[in-house]
Amino acid sequence: MNHLAHAIDEIGRTTMFFAALLKTMFRRPSRFGDVVDQTWNVTLQSLPTTAMAGFFVGAIMAVQFTMQMRDFGALGYLGGLATSGTLREVGPLLIAFMLSGKVGAYTSAELGTMRVTEQIDAVRCLGADPLQELIVPRFLGIVISSSLLLGAGLLMSVLGGMTLGHLFAHVSPEEYVRHIPTILTWPSILIGFAKCAVFAVVLATICTYRGYSATGGAKGVGRAVVTTAVSTMMCLVVMDWVTSYLAEAVMTLARGP
Amino acid sequence: MKSLRWKETLQQLFFVANGSGFIVVFCVCFAAMVTILEASFHMKMVIQNDSMVPGFAALLILKELGAVVTALLLTSRVGAGIAAEVGLMKVTEQIDALRMLGIEPVRYLVLPRLVACVIGAVLLTLIANMVCLICAMLVSDLMLGYSPAMFLSSMRIFVKFQDLLLAAVKGAFFGAVIPLVACHFGFRCRPGAEGVGSATTQSVVVASILIIVLDFVLSYTFSYL
Numbered sequence: 001m002n003h004l005a006h007a008i009d010e011i012g013r014t015t016m017f018f019a020a021l022l023k024t025m026f027r028r029p030s031r032f033g034d035v036v037d038q039t040w041n042v043t044l045q046s047l048p049t050t051a052m053a054g055f056f057v058g059a060i061m062a063v064q065f066t067m068q069m070r071d072f073g074a075l076g077y078l079g080g081l082a083t084s085g086t087l088r089e090v091g092p093l094l095i096a097f098m099l100s101g102k103v104g105a106y107t108s109a110e111l112g113t114m115r116v117t118e119q120i121d122a123v124r125c126l127g128a129d130p131l132q133e134l135i136v137p138r139f140l141g142i143v144i145s146s147s148l149l150l151g152a153g154l155l156m157s158v159l160g161g162m163t164l165g166h167l168f169a170h171v172s173p174e175e176y177v178r179h180i181p182t183i184l185t186w187p188s189i190l191i192g193f194a195k196c197a198v199f200a201v202v203l204a205t206i207c208t209y210r211g212y213s214a215t216g217g218a219k220g221v222g223r224a225v226v227t228t229a230v231s232t233m234m235c236l237v238v239m240d241w242v243t244s245y246l247a248e249a250v251m252t253l254a255r256g257p
Numbered sequence: 258m259k260s261l262r263w264k265e266t267l268q269q270l271f272f273v274a275n276g277s278g279f280i281v282v283f284c285v286c287f288a289a290m291v292t293i294l295e296a297s298f299h300m301k302m303v304i305q306n307d308s309m310v311p312g313f314a315a316l317l318i319l320k321e322l323g324a325v326v327t328a329l330l331l332t333s334r335v336g337a338g339i340a341a342e343v344g345l346m347k348v349t350e351q352i353d354a355l356r357m358l359g360i361e362p363v364r365y366l367v368l369p370r371l372v373a374c375v376i377g378a379v380l381l382t383l384i385a386n387m388v389c390l391i392c393a394m395l396v397s398d399l400m401l402g403y404s405p406a407m408f409l410s411s412m413r414i415f416v417k418f419q420d421l422l423l424a425a426v427k428g429a430f431f432g433a434v435i436p437l438v439a440c441h442f443g444f445r446c447r448p449g450a451e452g453v454g455s456a457t458t459q460s461v462v463v464a465s466i467l468i469i470v471l472d473f474v475l476s477y478t479f480s481y482l
Binding site for chain 2: 049052053056057059060063064066067068081084085088089090093094097098100101102105106109113168183218221222225226229230233234237238240241244245248
């Protein structure tokens with residue numbers, strides 16, 4: 001029971017933190033330069049990792065789909081199915097897991113260190129709002145760059161799928177690309193990128209909150225980093241399901257009964 | 258075998274398996290739901306009905322999702338924990354102290370964690386696969402209208418016992434990667450609190466990438482079996 005109460009407590013606190021963040025963002029906008037700085041930092045740091053992860057996720061999906069479809073002689077659909085499957089479901093989730101390890105851990109460690117070494121209190125002492133000066137730029141930076149990075153990872157996954165389709169299933173790249181539009185529709189692409197955006201917001205909120213509320217010295221920072229990664233992943237899978245479900249519902253509505 | 262510290266190994270196993278059990282099960286349940294929903298979407302598109310969803314989804318769960326999701330969760334929980342612990346020992350010169358006492362730090366620290374992680378990861382992967390399949394069964398019963406019996410019989414056509422074994426093998430490989438990477442970065446940790454932080458972050462990133470790459474290599478290899 002205690003665990004459950006604690007979990008609900010944390011969810012509530014994170015939501016309140018998110019609300020405060022949004023309020024600050026609109027009432028007292030941060031400096032544009034700070035946001036650009038953060039975005040640039042995060043993107044530069046994580047681009048190679050994300051691109052590599054994306055490539056291999058695409059490759060894995062291509063191999064798996066090939067094995068399933070070979071028996072049906074439906075390899076022509078490989079390009080479409082592998083791309084659509086990666087873009088709508090597996091790609092965003094796995095790449096976001098990756099990012100939560102990289103960006104999330106880094107940010108919460110940085111903010112946590114600032115908190116336990118009382119730099120955040122120092123900012124407040126100087127009459128500045130730490131939310132406005134420190135948190136909102138990081139939050140926006142992570143949201144923008146994670147959306148970009150996830151998008152880039154998804155593009156790389158198409159490349160990975162294409163390469164492996166060629167090497168493993170002997171589907172030539174032209175053939176692979178030609179069949180993408182038969183399965184992959186615009187709504188699917190939109191859902192994929194909407195998922196990326198949602199994941200980016202989840203990731204940014206949790207890691208800034210965890211870092212900002214770290215207590216208890218170096219050990220506390222370590223704890224904050226680990227809980228960031230774990231709670232981010234849990235929220236990501238839940239949001240993955242929620243977005244899929246909502247997308248399905250919206251599609252059903254749009255298609256009519 | 259004698260040099261293995263059994264008590265420490267069991268403690269680590271408890272930390273790895275028992276501590277992560279709930280998170281793994283929770284995450285895998287949701288992953289299963291999404292898999293079923295998406296598989297049904299694709300099936301309807303390609304062959305106009307979704308009668309083969311259970312089989313395909315079960316195959317995807319067993320071959321990829323169960324093992325990879327479990328491993329990535331373990332990385333961020335267990336891997337980060339080990340890296341921080343070993344890094345802190347390095348920074349506070351406990352590892353040098355061990356060496357002074359004539360104790361091999363690798364055998365003393367790494368071996369129990371390696372053994373515990375491999376066993377824990379295999380167990381968790383198997384549990385995750387089972388939970389994932391049961392959850393998929395529930396979702397396809399509630400949302401797509403396939404009764405559990407239909408799910409199982411459709412699954413039997415696609416899934417072989419071999420698949421479960423291969424998933425366990427994958428789990429063992431991923432379980433070995435996590436403590437090795439974490440201990441590597443822990444042993445090379447730079448002094449200070451910042452060093453421990455960056456060792457932790459780096460170990461999580463490198464381990465996750467290695468897991469994804471290794472997953473690709475293993476899937477590719479298994480496809481020839």
